[in-house]
Amino acid sequence: MNTIKLSIVVAVYNLEKYLPRCLDALVNQTLEDIEILCVDDGSTDSAPQIIEDYKKRYPDKIKTYHKENGGEFTTRNYGLERATGEYVTFVDSDDYVENTWAEKLYNTAKEYDADIAVCGFERIDIKTEKVVATDMTGFGYCCKKITSEEDFMAFINPAPWNKIYKREKIKDLRFLPFRGFNDAMFLISSFTKIEKIAFTPEVLYHYYLRYDSQIHTVNKQDVDNLKKYLLEVKELYIKSGKYEEMKYILDLMAFIHLGISVMYRASYDKTIEIKKMTKETLKYLDENFSTWRKNPFLTLKHSLKKGFKHVGLWGISIIYKIGQPMWFINIYRFVVDKLKIDIKF
Secondary structure (H helix, E strand, O other), rough: OOOEEEEEEEEEOOOOOOHHHHHHHHHOOOOEEEEEEEEOOOOOOOOOHHHHHHHOOOOOEEEEEEEEOOOOOHHHHHHHHHHHHEEEEEEOOOOOOOOOOHHHHHHHHHHOOOOOOEEEEEEEOOOOHHHHEEEEEEEOEEEEOOOOOOHHHHHHOOOOOEEEHHHHHHHHOOOOOOOOOOOHHHHHHHHOOEEEEEEEEEEEEEEEEOOOOHHHOOOHHHHHHHHHHHHHHHHHHHHHOOOOHHHHHHHHHHHHHHHHHHHHOOOOOOOOOOHHHHHHHHHHHHHHHHOOOOOOOOHHHHHHHHOOHHHHHHHHHHHOOOOOOOHHHHHHHHHHHHHHOOOOO
């Protein structure tokens, strides 16, 4: 009988300065029966030695693996393939968690017999140590079923580190081979496999913003990759028999991630003709995720019931529908860059 409650996959690539803080928090978790899988992705600093030292000190908790550098997605997949726990999660080695993080997420999942449990987190500027934003606290304590009648799935942050997944449900999924957006594709794909998501609003994960990180830069190849893999995810929905039921949700998520988040971030790349790219993106959405234009979750009536953020999303969709996405990008950049207001859909 499997006694491991939670497998924690730690993606390790350099960052020797922050790695001990991350591992100290993990080995001191209040949840018993955990395994910590440290997967070194070809680090060139002392990170490999650090994880081996922790393995010697905590042989009952830590497992170490060393592989050639292949990128974060390969590291997470490597760990997922070797995980044995009832649930599995993923941690970045420059972040840290509360010592009750694993226990509270696990208990939340078990209380509701949920396939995923999600906690609140805070974003911290790694240079100033100041909290920039707090996220995923608005759902409160609850459990929701995956359904075509609600759009809440589109507003769950895609990162895997403030979530635990029932491993049996997602063991055949993989992080896709491209940078920056494989988190979102993994979460969206998981909706074809799971039934319930539980939430705890407690801030249990501390995510450090490194502005040199790949997540904060988007180039043309990244955009092309996202378009390619969105189609693969759509094909997964079709093959699983979920597409007709979930197409409004899937198309909404494609609009949010590609049309809003990625176009905004791509606008900072001076080598990109962003006006041309937004027009191409509109055409792509119309051809492949066409219900975004008449989506029941992008109506004013629905948005007014849901609150300010949804009204903002509805407004952006109107700007796109009249063919002026650059209006949105310019406003978005002004709010973020000049007013210093962190906006996340």
